[in-house]
Amino acid sequence: MSFVTPKEIVMDAFENGYAIGAFAVHNLEIMKAVIHGAERMNSPVILQTTPDTVRYMGLDYTVAAVKSLAEKAKIPVALHLDHGDTFQIAMQCLRAGYTSIMIDGSSLDFEENIRIVKKVTEASQAMGIPVEAELGSIARNEGNGEKTDRLMYTDPSLAGEFAKLTGIDFLAPSFGTVHGVYADEPDLDFQLLEEIKDASGIPLVMHGASGVSDEDIRKAINCGIAKINYSTELKLAFAAELRHYLQSHPTASDPRKYFMSARENVEELVKEKISVLIEKQRVS
Template identity: 55%
Template sequence: MALVSTKEILQDAYQNHYAVGAFGAHNLEIIKAVIAGAEKMDAPVILQTTPGTIKYVGIHYMKAMVEAAAETAKVPIAIHLDHGDSFDIVMKCIRAGYTSVMIDGSHLPFNENLQLVKKVVEAAHAANVPVEAELGTIGGVEDDLEVEESSAFYTDPELAEQFVLETQIDSFAPAFGTAHGMYKQEPKLQFDLLNSIHSRIDCPLVMHGASGVPAESVQHALNYGIAKVNFSTELKDVFAEALRLYFRENPSQNDPRKYFVPASNAVKEIVVEKISMLQSPLKV
Protein backbone atom coordinates (compact mmCIF):
# COMPACT_ATOMS: atom_id res chain seq x y z
CA MET A 1 0.00 0.00 0.00
CA ALA A 2 1.02 3.63 -0.36
CA LEU A 3 2.68 5.50 2.49
CA VAL A 4 0.17 6.98 4.93
CA SER A 5 0.04 10.15 6.98
CA THR A 6 0.59 9.89 10.72
CA LYS A 7 -2.48 12.06 11.34
CA GLU A 8 -5.08 9.33 10.94
CA ILE A 9 -3.17 6.51 12.63
CA LEU A 10 -2.25 8.67 15.63
CA GLN A 11 -5.81 9.98 16.02
CA ASP A 12 -7.09 6.41 16.15
CA ALA A 13 -4.46 5.48 18.73
CA TYR A 14 -5.23 8.60 20.77
CA GLN A 15 -8.97 7.94 20.81
CA ASN A 16 -8.61 4.26 21.62
CA HIS A 17 -5.83 4.48 24.23
CA TYR A 18 -2.99 2.65 22.53
CA ALA A 19 0.16 3.93 20.85
CA VAL A 20 1.86 3.54 17.49
CA GLY A 21 5.51 2.54 17.57
CA ALA A 22 7.89 4.94 15.83
CA PHE A 23 11.23 3.32 15.09
CA GLY A 24 14.52 4.89 14.02
CA ALA A 25 15.34 3.71 10.47
CA HIS A 26 19.05 3.81 9.64
CA ASN A 27 19.48 1.35 6.77
CA LEU A 28 17.60 -1.11 4.57
CA GLU A 29 18.02 -4.01 6.99
CA ILE A 30 16.42 -2.10 9.86
CA ILE A 31 13.62 -0.81 7.61
CA LYS A 32 12.75 -4.35 6.51
CA ALA A 33 13.01 -5.69 10.07
CA VAL A 34 10.71 -3.01 11.49
CA ILE A 35 8.10 -3.67 8.82
CA ALA A 36 8.35 -7.43 9.34
CA GLY A 37 7.73 -6.92 13.04
CA ALA A 38 4.77 -4.64 12.39
CA GLU A 39 3.29 -7.15 9.95
CA LYS A 40 3.61 -9.93 12.50
CA MET A 41 1.62 -7.78 14.94
CA ASP A 42 -0.75 -6.51 12.22
CA ALA A 43 -0.10 -2.96 13.42
CA PRO A 44 0.64 0.38 11.75
CA VAL A 45 4.19 1.63 12.11
CA ILE A 46 6.18 4.85 11.73
CA LEU A 47 9.68 4.77 10.27
CA GLN A 48 11.55 7.88 11.31
CA THR A 49 14.81 9.50 10.36
CA THR A 50 16.78 12.26 12.03
CA PRO A 51 18.71 14.89 10.05
CA GLY A 52 21.86 12.87 10.80
CA THR A 53 20.40 9.75 9.24
CA ILE A 54 19.25 11.72 6.22
CA LYS A 55 22.76 13.12 5.81
CA TYR A 56 24.23 9.61 6.02
CA VAL A 57 21.76 7.75 3.78
CA GLY A 58 20.54 10.54 1.50
CA ILE A 59 16.98 11.80 1.59
CA HIS A 60 15.94 10.34 -1.77
CA TYR A 61 17.50 6.94 -1.01
CA MET A 62 15.67 6.85 2.32
CA LYS A 63 12.30 7.84 0.84
CA ALA A 64 12.71 5.36 -2.03
CA MET A 65 13.57 2.46 0.30
CA VAL A 66 10.63 3.12 2.62
CA GLU A 67 8.23 3.68 -0.27
CA ALA A 68 9.31 0.45 -1.97
CA ALA A 69 8.86 -1.44 1.30
CA ALA A 70 5.43 0.10 1.87
CA GLU A 71 4.15 -0.98 -1.55
CA THR A 72 4.23 -4.64 -0.55
CA ALA A 73 3.56 -4.19 3.17
CA LYS A 74 0.37 -5.50 4.72
CA VAL A 75 0.17 -2.72 7.31
CA PRO A 76 0.03 1.11 7.13
CA ILE A 77 3.48 2.72 7.09
CA ALA A 78 4.43 6.38 7.54
CA ILE A 79 7.80 8.05 7.05
CA HIS A 80 8.55 10.77 9.57
CA LEU A 81 11.27 13.37 10.07
CA ASP A 82 12.35 13.15 13.71
CA HIS A 83 13.88 16.19 15.41
CA GLY A 84 14.01 18.36 12.31
CA ASP A 85 16.35 21.15 13.34
CA SER A 86 15.50 23.79 10.72
CA PHE A 87 12.76 25.00 8.40
CA ASP A 88 15.01 24.01 5.50
CA ILE A 89 15.28 20.32 6.41
CA VAL A 90 11.52 20.15 7.01
CA MET A 91 10.82 21.54 3.56
CA LYS A 92 13.31 19.15 1.94
CA CYS A 93 11.52 16.22 3.56
CA ILE A 94 8.09 17.45 2.50
CA ARG A 95 9.27 17.93 -1.07
CA ALA A 96 10.83 14.45 -1.03
CA GLY A 97 7.48 12.93 -0.04
CA TYR A 98 7.73 12.41 3.71
CA THR A 99 4.28 11.90 5.19
CA SER A 100 5.01 13.47 8.58
CA VAL A 101 7.55 15.92 10.04
CA MET A 102 8.77 17.13 13.41
CA ILE A 103 10.23 20.58 13.88
CA ASP A 104 12.25 20.78 17.07
CA GLY A 105 12.67 24.31 18.34
CA SER A 106 12.69 23.25 21.99
CA HIS A 107 16.16 24.72 22.50
CA LEU A 108 14.85 28.18 21.55
CA PRO A 109 13.13 30.73 23.79
CA PHE A 110 9.37 30.10 23.91
CA ASN A 111 8.33 32.82 21.47
CA GLU A 112 11.02 31.89 18.94
CA ASN A 113 10.01 28.25 19.14
CA LEU A 114 6.37 29.27 18.69
CA GLN A 115 7.07 31.34 15.59
CA LEU A 116 9.26 28.66 14.00
CA VAL A 117 6.61 26.00 14.54
CA LYS A 118 3.84 28.23 13.17
CA LYS A 119 5.90 28.81 10.02
CA VAL A 120 6.43 25.06 9.57
CA VAL A 121 2.77 24.24 10.22
CA GLU A 122 1.62 26.74 7.62
CA ALA A 123 3.89 25.22 4.97
CA ALA A 124 3.34 21.58 5.96
CA HIS A 125 -0.44 21.79 6.23
CA ALA A 126 -0.57 23.35 2.77
CA ALA A 127 0.94 20.05 1.57
CA ASN A 128 -1.34 17.95 3.84
CA VAL A 129 1.60 16.87 5.99
CA PRO A 130 1.06 16.69 9.79
CA VAL A 131 3.51 18.34 12.20
CA GLU A 132 4.91 17.28 15.57
CA ALA A 133 6.68 19.75 17.87
CA GLU A 134 8.24 19.78 21.32
CA LEU A 135 8.18 22.11 24.31
CA GLY A 136 10.53 21.62 27.21
CA THR A 137 13.86 19.82 26.86
CA ILE A 138 14.32 16.06 26.71
CA GLY A 139 17.74 15.02 27.96
CA GLY A 140 20.22 12.61 26.43
CA VAL A 141 21.86 12.37 23.01
CA GLU A 142 20.00 12.67 19.71
CA ASP A 143 22.17 12.82 16.56
CA ASP A 144 25.05 15.13 17.51
CA LEU A 145 23.04 17.08 20.08
CA GLU A 146 23.61 16.22 23.73
CA VAL A 147 21.51 17.60 26.58
CA GLU A 148 22.57 16.74 30.12
CA GLU A 149 19.61 15.17 31.90
CA SER A 150 20.25 17.54 34.82
CA SER A 151 19.91 20.47 32.39
CA ALA A 152 16.65 19.26 30.84
CA PHE A 153 13.48 20.98 31.96
CA TYR A 154 9.89 19.81 32.10
CA THR A 155 7.05 21.15 29.99
CA ASP A 156 4.88 23.80 31.61
CA PRO A 157 1.19 22.76 31.13
CA GLU A 158 -0.09 26.31 30.67
CA LEU A 159 2.56 27.12 28.07
CA ALA A 160 1.87 23.78 26.40
CA GLU A 161 -1.79 24.66 26.03
CA GLN A 162 -0.93 28.04 24.50
CA PHE A 163 1.71 26.46 22.26
CA VAL A 164 -0.62 23.83 20.80
CA LEU A 165 -3.53 26.24 20.32
CA GLU A 166 -1.44 28.89 18.59
CA THR A 167 0.63 26.59 16.39
CA GLN A 168 -2.15 24.12 15.47
CA ILE A 169 0.33 21.23 15.49
CA ASP A 170 -1.02 17.70 15.01
CA SER A 171 0.95 15.99 17.79
CA PHE A 172 2.88 17.28 20.78
CA ALA A 173 6.01 15.96 22.51
CA PRO A 174 6.11 17.00 26.18
CA ALA A 175 9.16 16.67 28.43
CA PHE A 176 8.06 14.69 31.50
CA GLY A 177 11.16 12.76 32.51
CA THR A 178 12.30 10.67 29.55
CA ALA A 179 15.69 11.03 27.84
CA HIS A 180 17.25 9.98 24.55
CA GLY A 181 19.68 7.06 24.60
CA MET A 182 19.90 4.38 27.30
CA TYR A 183 19.33 5.22 30.96
CA LYS A 184 21.93 4.83 33.69
CA GLN A 185 19.09 4.26 36.13
CA GLU A 186 15.32 3.92 35.88
CA PRO A 187 13.81 7.25 34.80
CA LYS A 188 11.42 9.03 37.14
CA LEU A 189 8.51 9.88 34.87
CA GLN A 190 6.24 12.69 36.04
CA PHE A 191 2.80 11.20 35.42
CA ASP A 192 0.98 13.96 37.32
CA LEU A 193 2.60 16.47 34.99
CA LEU A 194 1.71 14.39 31.93
CA ASN A 195 -1.88 14.14 33.14
CA SER A 196 -2.04 17.91 33.61
CA ILE A 197 -0.75 18.47 30.06
CA HIS A 198 -3.18 15.91 28.66
CA SER A 199 -6.12 17.54 30.40
CA ARG A 200 -5.35 20.85 28.66
CA ILE A 201 -4.49 19.57 25.19
CA ASP A 202 -6.70 17.66 22.79
CA CYS A 203 -4.17 16.11 20.42
CA PRO A 204 -1.98 12.99 20.41
CA LEU A 205 1.04 13.18 22.71
CA VAL A 206 4.44 11.70 21.88
CA MET A 207 6.90 9.94 24.18
CA HIS A 208 10.50 10.47 23.11
CA GLY A 209 13.37 8.49 24.60
CA ALA A 210 11.42 5.30 25.32
CA SER A 211 14.36 2.91 24.84
CA GLY A 212 15.00 1.36 28.24
CA VAL A 213 11.86 2.70 29.91
CA PRO A 214 10.14 -0.16 31.79
CA ALA A 215 7.09 -1.56 30.01
CA GLU A 216 4.85 -0.71 32.96
CA SER A 217 5.83 2.96 32.77
CA VAL A 218 5.23 3.16 29.04
CA GLN A 219 1.84 1.48 29.36
CA HIS A 220 0.94 3.75 32.26
CA ALA A 221 1.61 6.78 30.04
CA LEU A 222 -0.95 5.54 27.50
CA ASN A 223 -3.66 6.61 29.95
CA TYR A 224 -2.61 10.23 29.51
CA GLY A 225 -2.78 10.80 25.77
CA ILE A 226 0.49 9.20 24.65
CA ALA A 227 -0.27 7.87 21.14
CA LYS A 228 3.21 7.70 19.59
CA VAL A 229 6.25 6.19 21.29
CA ASN A 230 9.76 6.56 19.84
CA PHE A 231 12.40 3.83 19.89
CA SER A 232 15.86 3.97 18.35
CA THR A 233 18.71 3.16 20.73
CA GLU A 234 17.45 -0.33 21.57
CA LEU A 235 17.23 -1.19 17.88
CA LYS A 236 20.80 -0.07 17.26
CA ASP A 237 22.02 -1.94 20.33
CA VAL A 238 20.53 -5.31 19.38
CA PHE A 239 21.56 -4.91 15.74
CA ALA A 240 25.18 -4.22 16.70
CA GLU A 241 25.31 -6.96 19.34
CA ALA A 242 23.98 -9.55 16.88
CA LEU A 243 26.66 -8.54 14.39
CA ARG A 244 29.40 -8.79 17.03
CA LEU A 245 28.19 -12.24 18.08
CA TYR A 246 28.01 -13.44 14.48
CA PHE A 247 31.57 -12.36 13.73
CA ARG A 248 32.89 -13.90 16.94
CA GLU A 249 31.41 -17.20 15.82
CA ASN A 250 32.18 -16.71 12.11
CA PRO A 251 35.38 -14.62 11.96
CA SER A 252 36.10 -15.31 8.29
CA GLN A 253 32.61 -14.57 6.99
CA ASN A 254 32.36 -11.64 4.57
CA ASP A 255 28.91 -12.03 2.99
CA PRO A 256 26.45 -9.32 4.11
CA ARG A 257 23.59 -11.52 2.92
CA LYS A 258 24.50 -13.82 5.79
CA TYR A 259 25.77 -11.61 8.62
CA PHE A 260 22.89 -9.12 8.37
CA VAL A 261 20.29 -11.88 8.86
CA PRO A 262 20.71 -12.38 12.64
CA ALA A 263 21.02 -8.61 13.15
CA SER A 264 17.76 -8.02 11.28
CA ASN A 265 16.02 -10.81 13.19
CA ALA A 266 17.10 -9.24 16.48
CA VAL A 267 15.54 -5.92 15.45
CA LYS A 268 12.33 -7.64 14.37
CA GLU A 269 12.03 -9.31 17.79
CA ILE A 270 12.41 -5.95 19.57
CA VAL A 271 9.80 -4.37 17.30
CA VAL A 272 7.31 -7.16 18.03
CA GLU A 273 7.96 -6.77 21.76
CA LYS A 274 7.46 -2.99 21.68
CA ILE A 275 4.32 -3.03 19.55
CA SER A 276 2.79 -5.68 21.80
CA MET A 277 3.58 -3.45 24.80
CA LEU A 278 1.87 -0.44 23.17
CA GLN A 279 -1.42 -2.09 22.34
CA SER A 280 -3.09 -1.55 25.70
CA PRO A 281 -2.54 0.77 28.67
CA LEU A 282 -1.76 -0.31 32.21
CA LYS A 283 -4.94 0.80 33.94
CA VAL A 284 -4.63 3.35 36.73
Protein backbone atom coordinates in the same frame (compact mmCIF):
# COMPACT_ATOMS: atom_id res chain seq x y z
CA MET B 1 -0.63 -1.88 1.90
CA SER B 2 0.04 1.86 1.70
CA PHE B 3 2.44 4.73 2.30
CA VAL B 4 0.45 6.99 4.62
CA THR B 5 0.57 10.02 6.88
CA PRO B 6 0.36 9.08 10.57
CA LYS B 7 -2.40 11.63 11.26
CA GLU B 8 -5.32 9.19 11.32
CA ILE B 9 -3.52 6.23 12.86
CA VAL B 10 -2.05 8.28 15.72
CA MET B 11 -5.39 9.98 16.36
CA ASP B 12 -7.12 6.60 16.52
CA ALA B 13 -4.51 5.44 19.02
CA PHE B 14 -5.02 8.60 21.10
CA GLU B 15 -8.78 8.18 21.16
CA ASN B 16 -8.69 4.47 21.94
CA GLY B 17 -5.91 4.21 24.51
CA TYR B 18 -3.06 2.54 22.64
CA ALA B 19 0.05 3.81 20.85
CA ILE B 20 1.83 3.62 17.50
CA GLY B 21 5.48 2.62 17.44
CA ALA B 22 7.87 5.01 15.70
CA PHE B 23 11.24 3.39 15.03
CA ALA B 24 14.47 5.06 13.95
CA VAL B 25 15.93 3.49 10.81
CA HIS B 26 19.53 3.85 9.66
CA ASN B 27 19.79 1.41 6.74
CA LEU B 28 17.77 -0.91 4.55
CA GLU B 29 18.14 -3.84 6.96
CA ILE B 30 16.58 -1.94 9.86
CA MET B 31 13.82 -0.61 7.59
CA LYS B 32 12.90 -4.18 6.65
CA ALA B 33 13.16 -5.37 10.25
CA VAL B 34 10.77 -2.69 11.50
CA ILE B 35 8.18 -3.27 8.79
CA HIS B 36 8.32 -7.07 9.06
CA GLY B 37 8.01 -6.86 12.84
CA ALA B 38 5.00 -4.55 12.58
CA GLU B 39 3.43 -6.85 9.99
CA ARG B 40 3.72 -9.76 12.40
CA MET B 41 1.82 -7.69 14.97
CA ASN B 42 -0.68 -6.40 12.37
CA SER B 43 0.03 -2.84 13.50
CA PRO B 44 0.60 0.38 11.56
CA VAL B 45 4.13 1.65 11.97
CA ILE B 46 6.17 4.83 11.61
CA LEU B 47 9.74 4.78 10.30
CA GLN B 48 11.70 7.89 11.20
CA THR B 49 15.04 9.52 10.54
CA THR B 50 16.90 12.43 12.10
CA PRO B 51 18.62 15.04 9.93
CA ASP B 52 21.93 13.26 10.56
CA THR B 53 20.47 10.00 9.23
CA VAL B 54 19.06 11.82 6.22
CA ARG B 55 22.54 13.12 5.45
CA TYR B 56 24.02 9.65 5.98
CA MET B 57 21.58 7.71 3.77
CA GLY B 58 20.62 10.42 1.31
CA LEU B 59 17.19 12.01 1.14
CA ASP B 60 16.03 10.57 -2.19
CA TYR B 61 17.24 7.07 -1.33
CA THR B 62 15.51 7.12 2.06
CA VAL B 63 12.14 8.12 0.64
CA ALA B 64 12.38 5.73 -2.31
CA ALA B 65 13.36 2.79 -0.10
CA VAL B 66 10.63 3.34 2.50
CA LYS B 67 7.98 4.03 -0.13
CA SER B 68 8.88 0.86 -2.04
CA LEU B 69 8.76 -1.24 1.13
CA ALA B 70 5.49 0.40 2.23
CA GLU B 71 3.75 -0.35 -1.05
CA LYS B 72 4.48 -4.05 -0.55
CA ALA B 73 3.69 -4.10 3.17
CA LYS B 74 0.54 -5.58 4.70
CA ILE B 75 0.16 -2.62 7.06
CA PRO B 76 0.11 1.20 6.78
CA VAL B 77 3.63 2.67 6.88
CA ALA B 78 4.57 6.31 7.49
CA LEU B 79 7.89 8.14 7.12
CA HIS B 80 8.63 10.81 9.72
CA LEU B 81 11.36 13.41 10.10
CA ASP B 82 12.47 13.25 13.74
CA HIS B 83 13.96 16.35 15.38
CA GLY B 84 14.10 18.46 12.26
CA ASP B 85 16.31 21.30 13.47
CA THR B 86 15.84 23.89 10.74
CA PHE B 87 13.07 25.14 8.49
CA GLN B 88 15.22 24.14 5.52
CA ILE B 89 15.55 20.45 6.43
CA ALA B 90 11.85 20.30 7.24
CA MET B 91 10.96 21.66 3.80
CA GLN B 92 13.46 19.40 2.04
CA CYS B 93 11.89 16.34 3.63
CA LEU B 94 8.39 17.64 2.93
CA ARG B 95 9.17 18.15 -0.76
CA ALA B 96 10.95 14.80 -1.01
CA GLY B 97 7.88 12.88 0.15
CA TYR B 98 8.05 12.44 3.93
CA THR B 99 4.56 11.88 5.31
CA SER B 100 5.17 13.51 8.70
CA ILE B 101 7.45 16.31 9.91
CA MET B 102 8.84 17.20 13.32
CA ILE B 103 10.27 20.66 13.72
CA ASP B 104 12.18 20.90 16.99
CA GLY B 105 12.43 24.43 18.33
CA SER B 106 12.74 23.33 21.95
CA SER B 107 16.13 25.02 22.35
CA LEU B 108 14.55 28.37 21.45
CA ASP B 109 12.54 30.67 23.66
CA PHE B 110 8.77 30.18 23.73
CA GLU B 111 7.91 32.87 21.18
CA GLU B 112 10.62 31.83 18.71
CA ASN B 113 9.62 28.17 19.07
CA ILE B 114 6.06 29.15 18.17
CA ARG B 115 7.26 31.19 15.20
CA ILE B 116 9.30 28.45 13.51
CA VAL B 117 6.79 25.70 14.31
CA LYS B 118 3.90 27.74 12.92
CA LYS B 119 5.89 28.41 9.75
CA VAL B 120 6.49 24.67 9.21
CA THR B 121 2.91 23.79 10.13
CA GLU B 122 1.45 26.19 7.60
CA ALA B 123 3.58 24.75 4.78
CA SER B 124 3.17 21.10 5.76
CA GLN B 125 -0.53 21.06 6.51
CA ALA B 126 -1.21 22.79 3.20
CA MET B 127 0.10 19.55 1.67
CA GLY B 128 -1.85 17.32 4.06
CA ILE B 129 1.22 16.45 6.13
CA PRO B 130 0.97 16.47 9.96
CA VAL B 131 3.50 18.23 12.18
CA GLU B 132 5.02 17.32 15.54
CA ALA B 133 6.81 19.79 17.80
CA GLU B 134 8.54 19.74 21.18
CA LEU B 135 7.80 21.99 24.16
CA GLY B 136 10.20 21.86 27.07
CA SER B 137 13.50 20.07 26.50
CA ILE B 138 14.49 16.39 26.62
CA ALA B 139 18.08 15.64 27.61
CA ARG B 140 20.41 13.69 25.34
CA ASN B 141 22.28 11.12 27.43
CA GLU B 142 25.56 10.21 25.77
CA GLY B 143 26.55 7.81 28.55
CA ASN B 144 27.38 10.48 31.12
CA GLY B 145 24.35 9.89 33.34
CA GLU B 146 22.62 13.10 32.28
CA LYS B 147 19.01 13.55 33.32
CA THR B 148 16.41 16.00 32.10
CA ASP B 149 16.38 18.96 34.49
CA ARG B 150 12.90 19.53 35.92
CA LEU B 151 13.25 23.17 34.96
CA MET B 152 13.13 21.96 31.35
CA TYR B 153 9.96 19.92 31.79
CA THR B 154 6.96 21.05 29.76
CA ASP B 155 4.82 23.67 31.47
CA PRO B 156 1.17 22.56 31.19
CA SER B 157 0.01 26.17 31.36
CA LEU B 158 1.89 26.83 28.12
CA ALA B 159 1.05 23.56 26.35
CA GLY B 160 -2.49 24.56 25.41
CA GLU B 161 -1.37 27.96 24.13
CA PHE B 162 1.48 26.38 22.17
CA ALA B 163 -0.80 23.82 20.52
CA LYS B 164 -3.40 26.43 19.65
CA LEU B 165 -1.02 29.05 18.27
CA THR B 166 1.08 26.64 16.20
CA GLY B 167 -1.72 24.35 14.98
CA ILE B 168 0.46 21.25 15.45
CA ASP B 169 -0.97 17.75 15.22
CA PHE B 170 1.25 16.07 17.84
CA LEU B 171 3.13 17.39 20.87
CA ALA B 172 6.35 15.93 22.29
CA PRO B 173 6.46 16.92 25.98
CA SER B 174 9.33 16.71 28.45
CA PHE B 175 8.32 14.76 31.55
CA GLY B 176 11.45 12.88 32.59
CA THR B 177 12.57 10.83 29.61
CA VAL B 178 16.01 11.17 28.01
CA HIS B 179 17.42 10.31 24.61
CA GLY B 180 19.96 7.51 24.69
CA VAL B 181 20.82 5.10 27.49
CA TYR B 182 19.38 5.69 30.96
CA ALA B 183 22.00 5.81 33.71
CA ASP B 184 19.37 5.08 36.38
CA GLU B 185 15.77 3.90 36.50
CA PRO B 186 13.66 6.46 34.60
CA ASP B 187 11.67 8.75 36.90
CA LEU B 188 8.67 9.91 34.88
CA ASP B 189 6.14 12.50 36.03
CA PHE B 190 2.81 11.01 34.99
CA GLN B 191 0.72 13.62 36.80
CA LEU B 192 2.45 16.30 34.75
CA LEU B 193 1.85 14.27 31.59
CA GLU B 194 -1.86 14.05 32.39
CA GLU B 195 -1.99 17.83 32.86
CA ILE B 196 -0.24 18.38 29.53
CA LYS B 197 -2.73 16.10 27.79
CA ASP B 198 -5.68 17.98 29.29
CA ALA B 199 -4.19 21.36 28.39
CA SER B 200 -3.17 20.56 24.80
CA GLY B 201 -5.99 18.22 23.79
CA ILE B 202 -3.86 16.58 21.09
CA PRO B 203 -1.91 13.29 20.83
CA LEU B 204 1.34 13.27 22.78
CA VAL B 205 4.63 11.70 21.72
CA MET B 206 7.15 9.97 23.99
CA HIS B 207 10.78 10.55 23.04
CA GLY B 208 13.48 8.57 24.80
CA ALA B 209 11.45 5.38 25.25
CA SER B 210 14.42 3.02 24.90
CA GLY B 211 14.99 1.62 28.38
CA VAL B 212 11.61 2.61 29.80
CA SER B 213 9.81 -0.31 31.48
CA ASP B 214 6.70 -1.86 29.99
CA GLU B 215 4.76 -0.74 33.07
CA ASP B 216 5.78 2.89 32.58
CA ILE B 217 4.97 2.66 28.87
CA ARG B 218 1.45 1.53 29.77
CA LYS B 219 1.07 4.39 32.27
CA ALA B 220 2.25 6.91 29.69
CA ILE B 221 -0.28 5.64 27.15
CA ASN B 222 -3.02 6.06 29.75
CA CYS B 223 -1.88 9.68 30.14
CA GLY B 224 -2.22 10.58 26.46
CA ILE B 225 0.93 9.24 24.78
CA ALA B 226 -0.14 7.93 21.36
CA LYS B 227 3.20 7.76 19.50
CA ILE B 228 6.30 6.25 21.08
CA ASN B 229 9.79 6.65 19.64
CA TYR B 230 12.49 3.98 19.76
CA SER B 231 16.05 4.38 18.52
CA THR B 232 18.83 3.39 20.91
CA GLU B 233 17.52 -0.10 21.65
CA LEU B 234 17.29 -0.89 17.94
CA LYS B 235 20.88 0.16 17.32
CA LEU B 236 22.08 -1.86 20.29
CA ALA B 237 20.14 -4.96 19.15
CA PHE B 238 21.50 -4.71 15.61
CA ALA B 239 25.09 -4.20 16.74
CA ALA B 240 24.96 -6.90 19.42
CA GLU B 241 23.76 -9.60 17.04
CA LEU B 242 26.13 -8.51 14.29
CA ARG B 243 29.01 -8.69 16.76
CA HIS B 244 27.87 -12.09 18.02
CA TYR B 245 27.52 -13.52 14.52
CA LEU B 246 30.94 -12.36 13.38
CA GLN B 247 32.60 -13.63 16.54
CA SER B 248 30.88 -16.99 16.11
CA HIS B 249 31.73 -17.13 12.41
CA PRO B 250 35.22 -15.55 12.19
CA THR B 251 35.61 -16.36 8.50
CA ALA B 252 32.18 -15.03 7.50
CA SER B 253 32.23 -12.66 4.56
CA ASP B 254 28.70 -12.75 3.14
CA PRO B 255 26.78 -9.66 4.30
CA ARG B 256 23.50 -11.33 3.31
CA LYS B 257 24.06 -13.75 6.18
CA TYR B 258 25.36 -11.54 8.96
CA PHE B 259 23.01 -8.66 8.12
CA MET B 260 20.07 -11.10 8.06
CA SER B 261 20.94 -12.31 11.55
CA ALA B 262 21.13 -8.73 12.87
CA ARG B 263 17.92 -7.84 11.07
CA GLU B 264 16.03 -10.73 12.66
CA ASN B 265 17.18 -9.62 16.10
CA VAL B 266 15.80 -6.13 15.52
CA GLU B 267 12.56 -7.59 14.15
CA GLU B 268 12.01 -9.55 17.38
CA LEU B 269 12.59 -6.40 19.42
CA VAL B 270 10.09 -4.45 17.31
CA LYS B 271 7.49 -7.15 17.90
CA GLU B 272 8.11 -7.02 21.65
CA LYS B 273 7.71 -3.24 21.75
CA ILE B 274 4.57 -3.16 19.63
CA SER B 275 2.95 -5.94 21.68
CA VAL B 276 2.98 -3.59 24.70
CA LEU B 277 1.79 -0.56 22.73
CA ILE B 278 -1.31 -2.28 21.34
CA GLU B 279 -2.34 -4.33 24.39
CA LYS B 280 -5.55 -2.37 24.96
CA GLN B 281 -6.43 -2.47 21.26
CA ARG B 282 -6.09 -6.26 21.20
CA VAL B 283 -8.18 -6.70 24.34
CA SER B 284 -10.98 -4.49 23.04
